[in-house]
Amino acid sequence: MTMDEPAATAIQFVTPGPNVPGGPWALRVSVSGTGFDARGLALMASVGAVPVQGILLDPDGSGFSGYLASTPADGDALAIGFAQLTATDLLYHPGAVA
Amino acid sequence: MLTLLGLVGPGGAPAPAVDVMPVWVPLELSVDETLHTPPFTYQVLSRSREIAKLDEHLALTKPVPLTFAALKASNLLQPDPADATKYQVKLTLRIEYPALPSSPKKLAGKGKLPVVLINHGHHRNWQPTIAGGAITAITATPNIDGYKYLQDALAEHGIVSVSVDHNFACATNALIEMRADTIIAALNALSTEASSSSSRYHGRLDFSKIGLMGHSRGGDAVVRAVKKILAEPSLSAKFKILTVCSLAPTDYTGADVPGNRMFLDSNDVNFYLVVYGALDNDVFGGGPIPIGGSGFRHYDRARPPKAMVFLDNSCHNAFNTVWFADGNDSTDPRLASDAEHRSLAVDYIGDLFRWQLGGEKLGARFDGRTPNRAGQHASFQWMFGQALVRVDDFENPAANLLGGARVVINGPSDPTAIEDFGSITIAGNSLAPHTEHQAHVLHVDLTLSTPATTRVLTTEIPAANRDWSALDTLVFSLSGWFDPTSAATITAANLPRLQVTLVDGAGASAAVGFNAYGASLPSRPVFKTKTFLVPGNVVTWNVTLIRLETIPIALSSFAGVDLTKIAQVALDIVPDNDTHVFADNIHVVKRQ
Numbered sequence: 063m064t065m066d067e068p069a070a071t072a073i074q075f076v077t078p079g080p081n082v083p084g085g086p087w088a089l090r091v092s093v094s095g096t097g098f099d100a101r102g103l104a105l106m107a108s109v110g111a112v113p114v115q116g117i118l119l120d121p122d123g124s125g126f127s128g129y130l131a132s133t134p135a136d137g138d139a140l141a142i143g144f145a146q147l148t149a150t151d152l153l154y155h156p157g158a159v160a
Numbered sequence: 161m162l163t164l165l166g167l168v169g170p171g172g173a174p175a176p177a178v179d180v181m182p183v184w185v186p187l188e189l190s191v192d193e194t195l196h197t198p199p200f201t202y203q204v205l206s207r208s209r210e211i212a213k214l215d216e217h218l219a220l221t222k223p224v225p226l227t228f229a230a231l232k233a234s235n236l237l238q239p240d241p242a243d244a245t246k247y248q249v250k251l252t253l254r255i256e257y258p259a260l261p262s263s264p265k266k267l268a269g270k271g272k273l274p275v276v277l278i279n280h281g282h283h284r285n286w287q288p289t290i291a292g293g294a295i296t297a298i299t300a301t302p303n304i305d306g307y308k309y310l311q312d313a314l315a316e317h318g319i320v321s322v323s324v325d326h327n328f329a330c331a332t333n334a335l336i337e338m339r340a341d342t343i344i345a346a347l348n349a350l351s352t353e354a355s356s357s358s359s360r361y362h363g364r365l366d367f368s369k370i371g372l373m374g375h376s377r378g379g380d381a382v383v384r385a386v387k388k389i390l391a392e393p394s395l396s397a398k399f400k401i402l403t404v405c406s407l408a409p410t411d412y413t414g415a416d417v418p419g420n421r422m423f424l425d426s427n428d429v430n431f432y433l434v435v436y437g438a439l440d441n442d443v444f445g446g447g448p449i450p451i452g453g454s455g456f457r458h459y460d461r462a463r464p465p466k467a468m469v470f471l472d473n474s475c476h477n478a479f480n481t482v483w484f485a486d487g488n489d490s491t492d493p494r495l496a497s498d499a500e501h502r503s504l505a506v507d508y509i510g511d512l513f514r515w516q517l518g519g520e521k522l523g524a525r526f527d528g529r530t531p532n533r534a535g536q537h538a539s540f541q542w543m544f545g546q547a548l549v550r551v552d553d554f555e556n557p558a559a560n561l562l563g564g565a566r567v568v569i570n571g572p573s574d575p576t577a578i579e580d581f582g583s584i585t586i587a588g589n590s591l592a593p594h595t596e597h598q599a600h601v602l603h604v605d606l607t608l609s610t611p612a613t614t615r616v617l618t619t620e621i622p623a624a625n626r627d628w629s630a631l632d633t634l635v636f637s638l639s640g641w642f643d644p645t646s647a648a649t650i651t652a653a654n655l656p657r658l659q660v661t662l663v664d665g666a667g668a669s670a671a672v673g674f675n676a677y678g679a680s681l682p683s684r685p686v687f688k689t690k691t692f693l694v695p696g697n698v699v700t701w702n703v704t705l706i707r708l709e710t711i712p713i714a715l716s717s718f719a720g721v722d723l724t725k726i727a728q729v730a731l732d733i734v735p736d737n738d739t740h741v742f743a744d745n746i747h748v749v750k751r752q
Contacts, residue, residue, distance in 0.1 A: 118217065
């Protein structure tokens with residue numbers, strides 16, 4: 063286990079299903095990478111100015127998923143971190159929503 | 161204690177016995193969060209026990225989605241027998257109780273025993289085994305086993321302890337709400353078990369003497385559990401929480417607007433304890449986004465009698481042996497050993513429950529008079545005693561806590577003011593990253609010139625509160641500006657100095673200065689940086705935390721004043737002490 067900040071390597075945007083909790087949500091996001099470990103501090107993330115909410119960590123620390131209440135602007139970047147938000151080079155593009 | 165409980169008899173002294181009890185409970189999936197932008201709102205997004213919602217929430221977990229079916233196959237969830245669209249959760253309760261060696265399946269003695277619930281925080285949890293692209297099994301991480309050493313110590317002193325399984329809350333990344341619900345579910349399950357005449361616990365658990373300990377996110381959850389139990393009459397009628405300990409707690413409501421911050425009110429519990437390590441590298445109490453918080457904020461907001469033990473050389477994970485084995489959060493060379501961490505937990509957390517639930521006279525542990533067995537330095541804040549008169553905490557700008565007038569004497573060249581600690585700026589540097597306190601303090605800036613007067617504060621004692629003859633100690637909190645640039649700058653800083661004066665109704669006064677209460681007080685902060693990797697960068701933050709420390713002064717030191725007629729407390733600075741002085745929490749107690 064490390065206490066390093068996580069690194070994201072891939073992102074997927076998904077249209078939410080009808081049963082996801084806390085909705086309605088504009089999008090779901092699934093991020094892959096390393097260092098998304100379970101620890102006291104909560105992972106924070108946003109896509110552009112839209113916070114990622116209801117974050118769920120993957121059991122093996124290889125990523126996370128969450129919800130977006132509104133649609134980011136084309137080209138907005140994912141930012142992640144446990145103690146500060148650091149922008150990644152992973153971007154939102156409307157055409158890539160699954 | 162053991163004799164008092166009737167536990168020592170012809171069969172010898174009791175020893176810890178273990179009972180691992182699975183229980184099925186209807187626990188809602190509560191998705192909660194604290195937004196990372198101001199006003200840092202804490203909110204519960206949804207609550208549900210529907211299998212369909214759980215499945216959809218888990219649907220994007222990688223590398224293979226967790227599903228209700230897979231969790232059911234691993235005997236971690238099951239359909240609710242009363243409603244197949246909903247689930248139940250298996251909680252595993254690791255119970256330790258005192259038993260005589262001759263009958264290890266029975267609780268020793270005959271009377272009811274106090275009960276402590278131990279609540280781990282967020283850690284590795286349900287771990288799937290994957291073969292051929294499918295989940296073949298899901299294993300629960302034994303987070304509950306990590307406090308065996310503490311449970312052993314409690315059982316040896318006649319206390320039944322229950323380490324509660326929070327893996328479902330961990331698997332769903334819960335912050336507070338679901339963890340509090342898990343505590344309540346565990347209490348209900350225990351109560352049901354103890355009501356069965358076939359149970360070894362039948363008639364033996366004293367639900368009017370309950371203690372809660374929570375570690376990390378569990379430290380937040382135990383506070384919430386108390387609030388929820390007190391708010392629900394059917395629960396408060398069954399369960400009486402006497403004392404709570406938050407160990408290295410997160411504080412996910414503490415950055416929210418003041419009205420939304422969770423806190424223990426004066427009569428919620430008899431005593432609240434925070435234990436926290438200055439080398440905690442998980443909940444480290446710093447950084448640019450303050451949502452994670454720390455135990456300082458919990459302590460400052462709590463209103464019952466309380467103490468906070470801030471351990472110079474302790475970290476986060478070493479208090480749980482399972483977490484420590486998974487990889488510790490700190491490799492700092494100053495770090496106490498894992499055995500020392502366990503010893504510290506037994507001393508402070510174990511003694512808290514022996515004191516508050518068992519009636520042993522152990523209060524001196526929590527104001528620093530009784531040192532810990534590990535020989536580790538701790539900085540103490542405390543506010544408790546056989547009697548307690550709270551005089552002034554500087555939170556009300558209009559008056560002190562007794563309703564008396566307060567005068568801040570602000571010299572023209574030696575600014576003095578009551579300010580929010582974290583909002584103070586010194587030489588252009590905000591204190592916000594260097595204090596986790598959530599309190600207003602008296603701030604005296606002595607760096608500008610020699611002050612024209614030494615007196616900086618008077619706070620008046622109303623007539624109804626002037627008889628202090630049954631009390632024995634005045635306490636106040638003190639800190640100063642310790643330039644946190646390096647360990648050397650901290651060591652080089654002038655210690656903050658204050659003189660305390662009592663004035664009686666006849667005008668007689670007596671003063672006690674730092675040479676009398678302790679020339680080496682307060683202790684100096686622990687220098688700490690946090691270095692981590694972000695893509696393309698190594699980032700280092702200085703996360704040294706400047707803390708208030710409680711200074712006790714025996715009232716007998718104030719010679720010549722009439723302790724039945726104390727009319728005023730005054731504070732004076734020491735000239736030529738080139739620093740910033742921070743003071744808070746002037747109270748009077750009869751020590752235990």
